[in-house]
Amino acid sequence: MPGRTLAVVALLTLLPLTAAAQAPLQLNTVLLGQITAPSSPWVAECQAYTDSMGRDFVLLCRGDSGFSVYDITNPASPILASSTPSTTNDLKDVAVKGTTAYLTQQGGDVLVVDISNPYSISVVNTISVSYGHNGNAQGDLFALTGTSGSLRLYDISTPTNPVFLTSYNSLGMSSTHDAELEENGTKLYAHTFSGSTTRILDVSNPSSPTELGQIPYGNHSGVTIQRPSGQIVHGAMREAAGGHIRFYDVTNPAAPSYLSSYQPPTAVNGSIHNAVAVDDRWVAIAYYNDYLRILDMQDPSNPVEVGIYDPTVTNVGSSIFAGAWSCDHVRTFTNGTQRYIVTEMYGPGGCYIVDFTGGQVPPQYQTNSGFQASLNVNGVVGSQYAPAITNLGIGMPGNLNMLSFNAGQAWDIGAGAAPLVPASAGALTSSDGQIVNLDLADPTLSLWFNFLQGPGYPAAPIVSLPFSFAAATSISAQMVVVSPSNASGIALSQAVRLIVQ
Template identity: 25%
Template sequence: MKKKKLLITTALIGTMAFGTTVSTTLAHDALGSDVNKGEERLVFSNDDLKTLSSSLLNGTKNVSNFHEAAAVQINELDGVQNNTADVYAHKGYAYLGTHTANGANGGVRVFDLKDPSNPVEVAIFANDIPHTWQEKVIVKSVNTPHFKGDLAAVSIQQTSRNHSNRPNSVGGVLLYDVSDPTAPKKLGFYELDRRITGTHELYLTTQGNRAIVLASSPYADYYTHGENEDFQIIDVSDPSSPEKLWGWDPRELEEIDNDFNGYHWNAPDGHTRPVFNHSVITDNNGQYAYVSMWDLGTVIFDIKDPENPKYLGRTEYRDDQKGAAHSAALARGGNILIETREVSNPVGDGYEDAYGYTRILDIKDKTNPVLLSEFTTELTFDIPETSQGRTTFAKTVHDPKVQGNTLYLSYYSGGVIMVDITNPSNPTEIGRYTPDEANVWGVFVDRNYILASDMGQGLKVLTRGHQGNNGKGR
């Protein structure tokens, strides 16, 4: 019998669940308004993991010889079993963010991957601000006049926004020196207005001897009545003194009314659509930013001059298609954009019936993204006939990563789905990794392994080479 270590609701596992009660009049897939509070997920201990069935792993082409080398839960912290969020790797170490189970403050967990079959947790950091969670971490080697080494930028979010009984809880971006990953050192904190939940996702990049963070702080505009922006660029060249360089307000676009309240957009198609910044990435050279603005699409900026970025263009949607631009990745030297759309409520008046799926676009002309294809799975249209249990994150795509001509998608209950995008107009599934009781939040691809973060189960490591169980995991 499987042991239920801890139950958490979909309200906690959904990307946009920020612990704030809001009006149910808000639009689809945002602010937690349409979350089915009754759906449950499990958080397992290391002992519990032993009771699970073997993971399923099948693949062809370049993913045919991967196997599950390790599956390990993060350590308890002061007797508390936290759950994982996103995953990143740098110089042979994995960095796992944590979510909200058991009160949050799980920090970032560092694993030594010297032996990928035996990942060893060697450090915890960024858990010092009370009543917060640390979902996203990016690590880069930087060399500025003020700092040389490996810098980690960590997103910080309040578990309960602007809580009067929690005056020391605040969101923003924490900066750490992880040149020695076993002994991270706190350098600085970019602190947000307490009315803002915090920074949900972020990206760290360099431009010559300058380091900058691109921060996504959803609903900052809405919560502060236009005083702050959802998308900000922060100079972290001196990590002890981060400085805002620029922020963006979508009101500058012709299609956005001047009385836009920071969230509700009266779109030209007649829908009132949600607009907020969920995520952001850059190309490898830090020249362009790709900002996931939910139903406004993926907005593209030229950021060569980070104090004066230039708006270039954005993706758009069919009138019957929920936007929900959640995350992005690039392929073909930045000429192909992968856009994942996290839709947890598959129905809606005037919209198609579908959970979130992936779009692939040609962006050689960044002022005019052109849709090439859409990638769906059997989960996309697996919608119950009745509303009971219909709203779920389990069947929507989440995050994309690309290596060469292979797209890796984290897919909650679907695990990690691998897609051949050699012909981006005809994406083809070539592999799938699905742990038992899967709830995969993040995926990261390095030269020698694939990492997956399962919210309930911790770190998964896939490496190349066959093992004697027909490729079926443990």
């Protein structure tokens, strides 16, 4: 028995270590970097910001520790660029218009900050209020909410000098937790903290908001997407045990209709916090203990979970209000990869920088095949997602440049007047993944050598043919060279598009 007891004790001693060593739960995500914040009592809202030089930054609210800006252009090595202290207490939220940030503090007063140089930010103004929790800026409007007091609207047509317009406090809106302005700034979704309703307001005349309708869910925050069909979908969220997101069709705001809901299976007794919409198709959610969840909303009546980053796989023993507080979209790359930032409210996690790869799109254009088949006009080179287009003036000289080390192999160039065809529009793809971007249905399409029936490629690998056009014209061209080393037996160059005008 003593031996068995000792074995059990040893096993129990190891259990926490085993749990701590668990790998994060991930679906189509890659952790790129992390900003730890061990000295901060908590980390709240984050927002992504790209400056005039194309550098990416995290704007990070740190409660009583103020506001920090981190350069995440190299996400593996974030740099603290600058910071400013809070002036009351609990700096909770940040909203941005252009190069101006509005910092909301729970203890009151909104700090207006110039972030045009992220390495040297400065407070340039203050909105004097006795409360604050969340702010949202769209167009010329800034909406301020608080867990006590009315919704307040400000004119920010001059971003550094907000002008108070009105407050709004309808029946049942003794406090407003969050307010979300639509991108055009004419509608506002107000989430009443003290109730379970989302109110849709017309703020086209911001000095006199009027209620358009109500969504029978929510008490916290929301997210809006507009589908290509014109359908407007709002996701209302409730912060509470079992709180989740419900999507409603609000195309007619007077009569919202329920579409669907989303809740991770591990969050039945957990809570959601906030979300961000990306490209009117994706919704990324900061889901407290379940951290970052990404939904494909192509069919709003059937949200599909396509992305997860959760560093704490088990939620046992955790507060329902611990974990991911906020998330934001940094950028979408040409291949469809989306970059996000996610904050961890309590704990040293700080802010995670995560790439979501589930939205990637396949290559659209063929690129030059190295030393086997390369083609360009005046040195212009495209990419897998951007065609090689050269613009010339009438009568201006140009050069058609070819390269191949497949000396003696059959080769050809196809040319026609039609624009290039991307893969998504039906371009022919070979068995080994090469893309023919010429329009094969183009009646003007012709081949120099009747498809590989001419002489072999010359011994000199580089061939340059000068040209000029006396009249406006447009030509697309692509080269093919026989390649015994490729599975398809050929090597394709990039397709080029010449526009003379």
